[in-house]
């Protein structure tokens with residue numbers, strides 16, 4: 001397969017009054033043409049900053065300080081603003097969390113989609129209007145011809161998100177970057193929007209970078225996924241392998257926090273502690289203060305992403321990689337978690353972590 005997007009050693013910092021925040025630190029991943037790639041992690045993991053970097057939307061006080069972002073082989077980081085704007089409109093579509101805010105309130109929804117088509121594809125106005133109506137219809141807006149003339153405030157949240165997807169698809173992009181596209185929606189609407197996104201990605205043969213904090217969301221939607229923690233990738237895997245055989249304790253912890261229908265426990269398992277301060281992350285493995293398997297070595301060495309089978313440094317071409325000392329130096333206690341899977345991906349996945357400790361070692 002051909003990579004539509006390659007991100008290599010990307011580093012993004014924000015210079016704030018409180019100090020320098022390293023939001024993304026040496027991040028590398030690739031997205032193949034037509035695949036849906038999930039990027040998952042808690043708030044503060046750096047996943048949205050990574051997505052904004054791909055779109056060239058990092059503003060002051062943020063700076064991209066290293067690495068490359070190649071879209072179809074072209075380095076986006078060396079493009080000027082007008083070249084970037086053209087890539088963003090023609091070849092990379094975007095869907096953000098707050099679709100209503102992304103739409104201009106003083107133009108009708110249809111006009112905004114048609115204007116994008118006119119500007120980027122050079123359609124005459126009537127053809128752009130027809131294409132916008134067809135797209136609105138395709139994303140499930142009933143009576144699309146009439147609703148073309150509605151303003152964003154006349155659309156529900158779910159309809160705004162459908163319109164945003166129509167806008168993202170309007171210029172036949174190669175990639176859609178969808179940043180938490182369903183977080184603001186209720187769960188039934190969320191499920192329908194995710195199904196729609198998956199269906200259209202397939203139909204339009206477009207790659208999707210789906211950013212979410214919810215591992216459950218990517219289960220039925222993505223082909224592969226990358227788990228991020230404190231600005232770094234900690235695991236990358238095809239989705240089935242991620243669910244059935246997670247190699248990183250953080251991934252396993254996220255799995256155990258997925259709610260399941262019929263679960264009669266009073267409380268959901270959680271990962272103890274919180275994401276570290278990005279201005280002053282802990283030394284060694286950034287996950288060590290929260291990791292039930294942490295050992296002394298974890299406080300000293302920041303593990304690199306490696307092939308968990310061989311311990312060799314992961315490359316952009318590797319589908320499977322994890323950043324834990326277990327796969328290089330070895331841990332004296334090993335990674336002792338059990339995996340129970342009920343159903344398949346997209347259904348209910350049950351995992352339990354046999355927590356040996358309440359948390360990591362004292363610092």
Ligand code: SF4
Pocket residue numbers: 248249250285286287288289291292293294295298303323324325326331
């Ligand atoms: S075992 Fe150590 S290296 Fe592996 S995730 Fe836990 S703290 Fe990090």
